[in-house]
Amino acid sequence: MLFKQMNYFVSVIEKNSFTEAAEESFVSQSAISQQIRLLEEELGVELLHRQHRKFFVTPAGDYFYREAKRLLADIDAVITETKRVGGDSETQLNLGYLRVYSGQELHQAIAEFSETYPEVSINIINGTHEELYQELRQNTVDVILSDQRRAFSAEYINYELIQPKVYIEIASRNPFSKKEKVEIEALKNIPCILVASTEQQPLEEDFYRNTLGFNGTFLFAESLEEARLMVIGNRGFLPIEIAGTLTGPPVSVKRLPLLKNDEALIRNYCAFWKKKRTNYYMEEFARVLHKFFN
Template structure:
């Protein structure tokens, strides 16, 4: 069985015409008919039941069509990945993650991946959601771990990793730290501390204020550690999500669940990468990270 025969069969089925399939495949109608006939003779079963100038797929033909589509897609992917690896002097996987993420799963995923695939060089950056989205569009990173803020795009692979609950980290000197849960209304008079670069502060503030409903004033920190120092100094509260294992803060800080209408506020975290640049290693890393997050 030739690979081209599978392609021709799929083309005939999808065009519902030998003539149109032949034109799309850049061969004559008689040639494509002969190829399909030869394929049926080799298999010893009828794939297309011809009736005058029309045809119908037989049950065997339907099965062959579905499996051929999968095999052809796998072959196309294999060719693309092989070319990408062959053209690269060194195979790399560039990973981006949210600056506010403080879990251990990413570290474990990197360690396990590096042990499995020592030939792949890993590089890692962090940033805000918008910074990571920009890097992904510019192809500066291959895959990012980020929160979902947009509708899923058909140009990207959007793999949900985990749904996380939101918390507020507060200094124990703040009276609200004695509560077992908090609403955004109760926090409206306390500055909200966000992790963002100077260039991204306005974007982050707009998202937390108008999309998530946070009120009051905002303070900014460049890193998670810097943000927690502000919390320890009772300068404000830090919104944070329980993505995987989230280590407990120091004793001078309390972490309290955020609720709305008596239900926990949750966010969706995903792995994103461009469909056109998808390959085995990106998919393997995303699956590994998802397994580790689910396990926790």
């Protein structure tokens, strides 16, 4: 069966005319009629019931029309993407991830993706949620690994990866380290340590205070390593999501589940990218990342 025959058949149905379909396809009417008859012979069913100068679509023809139209659309998409991929001698994929993320899944996904698609050059940045969101809006990154902080937008692909529980890391010599779990409200007299640049500190504090419910004071670190050193020094506690595989806490630090109103605090990690800019490599990287998270 030729895809050309499927195209002819779909055109005849949509134009409701052999003549107009022939004109659209730049062939003669007799050529289209012959190709559709050959198609019917190959399938062994009647697709069009001809009566004088008119024709009627049979039930088999109606089914074939709907499925052929879907298949042809898929084929067009494959051809377009193949041409795009093949047209670039080197393709770039710009990735962003949360500065507080320290799991192994991103490393594993990049390693597998790079081995499978060596023609793709990967660039990586990190930042806070808002910094990554702005990079995505400005098209300076293609895909970001980030937490969900606002309602999903129809302008983006919101590819959910994992819903980790929130823990805190706190110095072993702090009395709270003797507990098995801890409520947010109980921590109001201990500083909360967040990782954020000077410009992003107000936004991070607002989210943790007004959305998650941390009611105490806040301290800030430029990196996750610096934040953990502050924890070891018993300067406060560090909220952390167990997103995928995470190494054990540093020496002299205890990691405790965090509760809010006696229930585990849950976050939502996703891969985000703009729907209008989506391509095969973005989708494939998100699929690989999802595999390692699960």
